[in-house]
Amino acid sequence: MDLFIQIIIAVITVAFVILMFFLIQTIKALTATLEEVRSTVGELRTDVSQISGDVKEMIHNTNEMTRDVRTKLRSLDVVFATVHDIGQTxxxxxxxxxxxxxxxxxxxxxxxxREVYDNEATGHRSSKVTSAITDGILSSVRIWRKLKQQ
Incomplete structure (x- = not known):
């Protein structure tokens, strides 16, 4: 029975050594992974700092551009008001x-x-020039009214 206990102790020892070997391998892999994570986090901090600086600069430029556009739009307000006034005039x-x-x-x-009445009464004819001018004005007014209705 002593031999049996010694064999069991030997098997347990071998199993413990194998377990320790695999445990050490796992810990080495975890250490390498943690080192890689630490390196990645450091790079991310650098990248985030750089990106935040770029974002701040972009926001600053956007604010300046917005102010510039607002100023120019205010200048155009005067022009549009003038155009409106001209249109009203x-x-x-x-x-x-x-x-x-x-x-x-x-x-x-x-x-x-009156001339037709006077001419009929006196027997004279009105001048052709006056009649042509009157017809031209009447035609212009009719055309104006038709254009305005459309």
Whole structure:
């Protein structure tokens, strides 16, 4: 039985040595992996520092560009306001011109009617030039009204 216990102790010792060998191999692999992780983390810190510096610079440039664009847009506000004022002025001018043309046509019509009436009464004919001008103005007003309706 002593021999049996010695064999068991020898087997346990061999098993323990094999276990220790594999345990040491595993610890060496873990050590190498941890060293690689430590190296990677160090590189990441360097890269993150560099990237954060680049991001800060990009944000700074973007802020400057935004300020510049805002300033230029404010400058354009004056131009657009001026264009708006010019448009309003032209619109008012066009309205006045239209009213003047209508008034002129009305005056010309009344004069033409008076001349026709006077001519019929006196037997004279109105001049062809006055008639042509009146017809031209009347045609222009009709065309203007049609264009405005469209």
């Amino acid at each position: 032209l619109h008012s001018f066009t309205g006045v011109m239209k009213e003047t043309a209508v008034s002129l046509v009305t005056t010309m019509k009344s004069k033409q009617h």
